[in-house]
Amino acid sequence: MLRRYGLPLLLLLSALLLAACAGKPDAATEQDPAATGLTLDATALSGEPTLIDVERDGTAMQLIARKDDAGNVRLAFNTCQSCGGSPYAWFEDLGDGTLQCQNCGLIFPLDTVGVEAAQGCNPVTITDYTVDGDTVTVTEAVLKANVERFTN
Numbered sequence: 304m305l306r307r308y309g310l311p312l313l314l315l316l317s318a319l320l321l322a323a324c325a326g327k328p329d330a331a332t333e334q335d336p337a338a339t340g341l342t343l344d345a346t347a348l349s350g351e352p353t354l355i356d357v358e359r360d361g362t363a364m365q366l367i368a369r370k371d372d373a374g375n376v377r378l379a380f381n382t383c384q385s386c387g388g389s390p391y392a393w394f395e396d397l398g399d400g401t402l403q404c405q406n407c408g409l410i411f412p413l414d415t416v417g418v419e420a421a422q423g424c425n426p427v428t429i430t431d432y433t434v435d436g437d438t439v440t441v442t443e444a445v446l447k448a449n450v451e452r453f454t455n
Contacts, residue, residue, distance in 0.1 A: 377417025
């Protein structure tokens with residue numbers, strides 16, 4: 304009985320496997336995450352700063368992401384607006400609701416991270432991003448436009 308139905312059964316299973324695989328996108332046609340920017344899970348963010356490492360054009364970059372008291376996402380590049388030319392122009396979380404510039408030592412509250420009006424010795428605010436449900440997206444254009452801030 305197996306000899307009689309073995310070949311037709313094998314052909315049927317092969318056809319089913321081919322049909323199932325045909326509906327899946329080819330890996331070469333899937334979108335490259337680097338081409339679409341950076342996506343973050345908003346549910347993973349809290350009031351504490353989350354540091355996100357990215358690399359563009361061979362340059363290491365870092366973002367600071369957090370939620371404010373109202374639950375809004377706030378983003379900034381972890382480099383200083385004022386001290387930007389220094390290789391120490393980045394911020395460290397002091398763990399007490401403040402960040403400190405590693406170049407000049409200025410300490411400031413986390414509440415200013417990602418606030419457009421923040422000027423001076425503060426992380427570079429990112430205002431051009433989208434929040435769609437639980438997904439936060441920073442475009443590739445925004446990332447590439449800020450590579451020079453991290454070239455030192």
